[in-house]
Amino acid sequence: MEVKATMSETTKPATTTAGESQSWTLRARQAVERNLPMDHLLPDRQPYYIGSWVYVFGVITIATLVWVIVSGVVLSFFGPQWWHDSNVGRFFNSLHYWSVQLFFVFMVLHLWGQYFMAGWRDGRAATWMIGVVIFGISILTAFTGYLSQQNFAAQFVALNAKDAMNGAGIGVFFNVLNFGQMYGLHVMLLPIGVTFLVVAHIVMVRARGVVKPIDAEGGARP
Amino acid sequence: MRPMGATQEAYYRGVRMVPYDLVKELMLAMAGIGVVAVLFAAFLSSPDVAPVTIATWSQSDPIDFVTTATGELSGSTTSAGYGQPYNSTPDVAQSWGPISPQAWFGIRIPVDSANAFVIEPLQRASFSNTDLGTSLSTWQNASADQQAKWLDAYTTALADATVTDGKVAVAAGTYGPLPVMMSNLLGVAQSGGLDGLLVINGRFYQTDYTQPLLFMGDGGYLDSLATQANLTGDLWGMMNETGQYPGQTWLWLYTMWYQVPPFTSDTGFLGVNAGNADLVVIILMTALTIVLALVPFIPILRDIPRWLPIHRLIWRQYYRPRKSAPTRV
Numbered sequence: 001m002e003v004k005a006t007m008s009e010t011t012k013p014a015t016t017t018a019g020e021s022q023s024w025t026l027r028a029r030q031a032v033e034r035n036l037p038m039d040h041l042l043p044d045r046q047p048y049y050i051g052s053w054v055y056v057f058g059v060i061t062i063a064t065l066v067w068v069i070v071s072g073v074v075l076s077f078f079g080p081q082w083w084h085d086s087n088v089g090r091f092f093n094s095l096h097y098w099s100v101q102l103f104f105v106f107m108v109l110h111l112w113g114q115y116f117m118a119g120w121r122d123g124r125a126a127t128w129m130i131g132v133v134i135f136g137i138s139i140l141t142a143f144t145g146y147l148s149q150q151n152f153a154a155q156f157v158a159l160n161a162k163d164a165m166n167g168a169g170i171g172v173f174f175n176v177l178n179f180g181q182m183y184g185l186h187v188m189l190l191p192i193g194v195t196f197l198v199v200a201h202i203v204m205v206r207a208r209g210v211v212k213p214i215d216a217e218g219g220a221r222p
Numbered sequence: 223m224r225p226m227g228a229t230q231e232a233y234y235r236g237v238r239m240v241p242y243d244l245v246k247e248l249m250l251a252m253a254g255i256g257v258v259a260v261l262f263a264a265f266l267s268s269p270d271v272a273p274v275t276i277a278t279w280s281q282s283d284p285i286d287f288v289t290t291a292t293g294e295l296s297g298s299t300t301s302a303g304y305g306q307p308y309n310s311t312p313d314v315a316q317s318w319g320p321i322s323p324q325a326w327f328g329i330r331i332p333v334d335s336a337n338a339f340v341i342e343p344l345q346r347a348s349f350s351n352t353d354l355g356t357s358l359s360t361w362q363n364a365s366a367d368q369q370a371k372w373l374d375a376y377t378t379a380l381a382d383a384t385v386t387d388g389k390v391a392v393a394a395g396t397y398g399p400l401p402v403m404m405s406n407l408l409g410v411a412q413s414g415g416l417d418g419l420l421v422i423n424g425r426f427y428q429t430d431y432t433q434p435l436l437f438m439g440d441g442g443y444l445d446s447l448a449t450q451a452n453l454t455g456d457l458w459g460m461m462n463e464t465g466q467y468p469g470q471t472w473l474w475l476y477t478m479w480y481q482v483p484p485f486t487s488d489t490g491f492l493g494v495n496a497g498n499a500d501l502v503v504i505i506l507m508t509a510l511t512i513v514l515a516l517v518p519f520i521p522i523l524r525d526i527p528r529w530l531p532i533h534r535l536i537w538r539q540y541y542r543p544r545k546s547a548p549t550r551v
Contacts, residue, residue, distance in 0.1 A: 040230055046242035047234060049540040056251070059244075063251035067259050084270060093270075094263035097467075102255060104472050117536055118527040120518035122233065132515040139472055146470060152271040153464045156448045159439040167316040167500030169323020172307045172330035177436065180429025209230045212237075213537040214528050 041206050050210055054117065057110040058205075064103035065198060069191065071096035076187045080150055100142055111135060121211050127204040134197045141194055144186035147176055158182075271451070271464040274444050276420070276434060280411035281388065283443045287411060288390045288404045289380045290441040294335045295400075296373040299440035301335045308333040308436070316501040318493055324501070331432060339437045343419040344403055347410050354406045357399035364398065372398035388412060475510070479503045 021027075074092045075083060083089030111131065114120075120128035146157050158176045165171035175181055280287040293299040305314035307330040315325035341358070348355040361369065379392035390408060392401070410416050420434040438444045448454050451464045461477045463469030484491035485499040494502045517523050527533055534541045 045239040048238045048240045049537050051539050052536050054536045059247050060251045063255045094268035097268040098259045098262035116527050116532040125518035129515045152273050155273050156453045164500040168504035169327050172327045177432040178430045213540045214533045
């Protein structure tokens with residue numbers, strides 16, 4: 001009988017009764033539908049003024065992040081020593097390395113582009129601020145990656161970095177000489193943080209749409 | 223509060239909308255970046271200079287190794303007198319005025335350099351070595367004053383030491399048990415045993431390399447290799463990579479502070495000097511990051527984009543003079 005009742009619920013129209021209005025699930029769905037309709041999330045039309053290469057930097061940054069994650073997943077699957085002894089491993093490490101370099105190049109271009117466009121206008125300050133946080137966490141992720149390389153550069157970067165970390169009192173929680181801690185942060189916690197915030201950043205951009213040109217009618221000043 | 227969906231409809235009211243394929247753009251970007259990254263990976267590879275081990279250090283520069291180990295016993299090395307979080311050396315924690323988080327958090331990663339890097343490995347190695355066992359007993363039963371005399375004499379003699387068949391020889395003198403202890407430690411190190419002994423710590427699985435890295439960092443060998451590879455701090459080292467590869471170029475601003483006064487100065491300015499550069503640079507970079515995040519709310523910084531005509535290049539289509547009646551918005 002319980003199954004029957006559940007099926008009848010699913011066939012009900014979207015109108016709500018007094019009981020349903022208490023449903024957190026329904027209210028969450030309605031909030032998403034109100035704030036992020038699919039035609040905003042995946043729009044097929046955009047304002048005519050976005051015909052500039054600067055808009056492409058953000059998309060390319062996402063594309064490089066995908067390659068960073070894909071190559072990183074392969075490397076983490078086979079373990080931190082694999083790429084030192086295997087040609088295939090070395091190739092995937094190189095793919096990871098160059099994807100990261102490209103990721104930063106395009107992220108910085110995207111950041112400067114958004115600065116000169118004052119992309120935070122018209123209620124988009126939070127999007128800008130999350131972008132800065134993504135930039136910071138990405139630097140930390142890349143840094144732990146350098147420390148996880150298990151080669152000479154990793155040794156010396158760790159030895160130098162320990163003084164900065166210890167001098168600022170951070171070293172007691174973030175021991176750059178502890179490979180296990182740096183590797184764990186690099187392959188799990190920090191990438192999850194970057195990915196989550198990038199998704200939030202994209203959703204915020206799509207929810208509000210791209211900002212109007214500076215001094216456009218109906219748009220705020222920077 | 224107005225839902226964002228409705229806000230966007232109102233925001234773009236009157237703006238000419240044109241077809242735009244976001245998904246296709248993303249797919250093309252992924253394909254393009256994939257081709258570039260694969261070509262770079264295939265033709266340029268990636269940097270991977272083999273790590274230095276205690277074995278290679280002690281084989282390549284035995285005098286530096288023995289001098290460092292002797293320094294650990296006398297407490298004159300960097301790690302022996304580092305202070306927090308490794309040990310309790312007074313008045314060495316970095317501070318800026320009342321701010322001294324290094325001292326606040328105390329000793330959380332205890333490292334006793336003399337015992338960890340020299341005495342304990344020798345105790346393990348003396349299991350079937352009576353000469354070494356006797357020397358260790360002599361050392362441990364000697365007074366601190368006597369130990370200091372032996373160390374002074376041996377350290378002075380090491381300045382003129384010679385190497386024969388990988389062994390370090392010094393001029394005859396009164397060094398107590400030190401020559402036997404150091405000869406055995408050098409032998410264990412050259413065999414690769416010390417690399418293992420410094421990471422065991424009573425555990426089988428191990429991923430913490432704090433001790434061997436600190437020990438190698440106390441010596442001059444690793445540093446000389448880093449100088450050859452342009453990795454040291456005064457050569458913008460933190461953002462460099464071995465070989466001809468780009469390193470962490472995104473750390474340029476952080477690294478730059480270490481190249482300029484007052485961070486390079488002994489006397490300094492406003493209490494900032496080379497001695498507390500690590501602490502103040504971290505504080506400065508944290509503050510700058512917060513400023514960057516708050517740009518939308520900071521006058522002048524948020525106005526610069528309107529003052530500079532760069533946005534007119536980016537949106538040149540929008541700002542282009544029109545012959546007919548304006549239909550911008």
